[in-house]
Amino acid sequence: xxxxxxxxxxxxxxxxxxxxxxxxxxxxxxxxxxxxxxxxxxxxxxxxxxxxxxxxxxxxxxxxxxxxxxxxxxxxxxxxxxxxxxxxxxxxxxxxxxxxxxxxxxxxxxxxxxxxxxxxxxxxxxxxxxxxxxxxxxxxxxxxxxxxxxxxxxxxxxxxxxxxxxxxxxxxxxxxxxxxxxxxxxxxxx
Amino acid sequence: xxxxxxxxxxxxxxxxxxxxxxxxxxxxxxxxxxxxxxxxxxxxxxxxxxxxxxxxxxxxxxxxxxxxxxxxxxxxxxxxxxxxxxxxxxxxxxxxxxxxxxxxxxxxxxxxxxxxxxxxxxxxxxxxxxxxxxxxxxxxxxxxxxxxxxxxxxxxxxxxxxxxxxxxxxxxxxxxxxxxxxxxxxxxxxxxxxxxxxxxxxxxxxxxxxxxxxxxxxxxxxxxxxxxxxxxxxxxxxxxxxxxxxxxxxxxxxxxxxxxxxxxxxxxxxxxxxxxxxxxxxxxxxxxxxxx
Numbered sequence: 001x002x003x004x005x006x007x008x009x010x011x012x013x014x015x016x017x018x019x020x021x022x023x024x025x026x027x028x029x030x031x032x033x034x035x036x037x038x039x040x041x042x043x044x045x046x047x048x049x050x051x052x053x054x055x056x057x058x059x060x061x062x063x064x065x066x067x068x069x070x071x072x073x074x075x076x077x078x079x080x081x082x083x084x085x086x087x088x089x090x091x092x093x094x095x096x097x098x099x100x101x102x103x104x105x106x107x108x109x110x111x112x113x114x115x116x117x118x119x120x121x122x123x124x125x126x127x128x129x130x131x132x133x134x135x136x137x138x139x140x141x142x143x144x145x146x147x148x149x150x151x152x153x154x155x156x157x158x159x160x161x162x163x164x165x166x167x168x169x170x171x172x173x174x175x176x177x178x179x180x181x182x183x184x185x186x187x188x189x190x
Numbered sequence: 191x192x193x194x195x196x197x198x199x200x201x202x203x204x205x206x207x208x209x210x211x212x213x214x215x216x217x218x219x220x221x222x223x224x225x226x227x228x229x230x231x232x233x234x235x236x237x238x239x240x241x242x243x244x245x246x247x248x249x250x251x252x253x254x255x256x257x258x259x260x261x262x263x264x265x266x267x268x269x270x271x272x273x274x275x276x277x278x279x280x281x282x283x284x285x286x287x288x289x290x291x292x293x294x295x296x297x298x299x300x301x302x303x304x305x306x307x308x309x310x311x312x313x314x315x316x317x318x319x320x321x322x323x324x325x326x327x328x329x330x331x332x333x334x335x336x337x338x339x340x341x342x343x344x345x346x347x348x349x350x351x352x353x354x355x356x357x358x359x360x361x362x363x364x365x366x367x368x369x370x371x372x373x374x375x376x377x378x379x380x381x382x383x384x385x386x387x388x389x390x391x392x393x394x395x396x397x398x399x400x401x402x403x404x405x406x407x408x409x410x411x412x413x414x415x416x417x418x419x420x421x422x423x424x425x426x427x428x429x430x431x432x433x434x435x436x437x438x439x440x441x442x443x444x445x446x447x448x449x450x451x452x453x454x455x456x457x458x459x460x461x462x463x464x465x466x467x468x469x470x471x472x473x474x475x476x477x478x479x480x481x482x
Contacts, residue, residue: 087453088446091404095415096442099422103439 060133085131241346266344
């Protein structure tokens with residue numbers, strides 16, 4: 001029983017990424033088949049989830065800083081980016097991006113890989129989670145006590161020092177719980 | 191029709207666009223936008239009703255009811271909603287057909303589940319084989335509304351439960367000191383005070399509900415996503431009077447703008463409502479909200 005299940009895992013475990021047996025079993029579909037095939041599909045969930053969240057984490061910090069920036073154009077651009085990706089359904093974003101890349105591909109062949117899911121969907125997931133996380137980070141940035149910033153200024157810290165040792169740490173601390181909840185929501189529906 | 195659209199290939203650009211945007215298929219497209227709005231208009235109040243019911247259940251003094259309420263809220267929240275959407279629609283459909291099968295065809299001997307197939311007798315099929323396309327559509331749409339309502343009802347239940355807990359204890363104690371009985375305390379104090387604590391959560395939920403509506407497409411409803419794909423696809427002169435290239439990009443751009451407007455509008459209304467309801471509540475963020 002366990003041996004046959006191991007065989008099934010060998011055959012179908014990596015099916016979702018194009019390795020192993022292609023033809024699906026027709027008869028005698030056991031619980032092991034089902035678990036293996038669903039588990040195989042989950043490899044994609046892990047790929048999309050981990051990459052989009054890690055890349056999104058860093059991009060979100062940039063976006064939130066950009067949104068807070070005194071430079072009006074930068075601030076406006078970041079704000080619009082966040083608004084668009086938070087204000088529309090992810091489902092529609094996927095469709096739109098796919099057709100956008102499809103038309104771009106016609107003009108520039110460079111965009112060929114963008115029309116396949118591993119890259120196209122990843123970009124949208126990355127942008128989407130960046131926008132949601134950036135909103136959380138922005139809320140945290142704004143919530144950092146004024147006194148701490150004043151104190152770092154009076155210590156003569158440079159902007160980078162101030163960001164690295166005060167703002168970034170406080171921002172993470174304040175945003176952490178909401179961010180984890182957001183990540184959970186992000187991982188679940190996909 | 192006001193315009194003469196009988197020979198589109200001879201029209202100038204503006205007239206062509208007007209004729210194109212008002213042809214039969216586009217009217218169906220506009221109807222599907224209406225479908226989304228109807229779904230929102232029906233699912234939201236039903237969810238709130240169900241959420242209130244679940245929250246009251248979870249707050250009940252009778253422990254089986256309390257457990258049941260908490261269990262329903264927990265189980266729906268802990269599983270991705272997309273899985274629920276797929277599950278509920280199939281489960282509801284098969285459940286209804288199964289009940290009808292048992293009552294309408296008692297002398298049926300073959301098993302209902304044969305491999306991957308779900309087979310019930312002719313009479314038990316929902317909707318019947320003879321019913322029209324519209325009936326099938328309406329049946330699917332009702333199933334979708336029920337599904338949305340159950341899922342978002344459980345989410346709302348969680349929000350209401352939290353809001354009932356958030357009502358300051360002093361107020362409950364004051365009510366007790368005035369000699370109100372538990373029922374009076376619940377309906378006159380907790381229930382009324384709860385709304386302002388529930389509002390941020392409900393606003394969030396409404397936004398999520400709006401953004402969940404394209405899932406109708408996954409449920410097989412001919413919704414805006416379906417029609418945007420259908421209408422946007424390249425058309426050759428053989429099949430239509432309005433041949434065009436692949437315009438799906440522009441149709442989906444329109445959908446993006448549609449949803450963006452909807453969320454932006456909701457945000458404005460909800461902000462206003464929050465400001466109105468927080469007035470005089472003594473929240474720390476109140477002054478900030480009032481100033482905006």
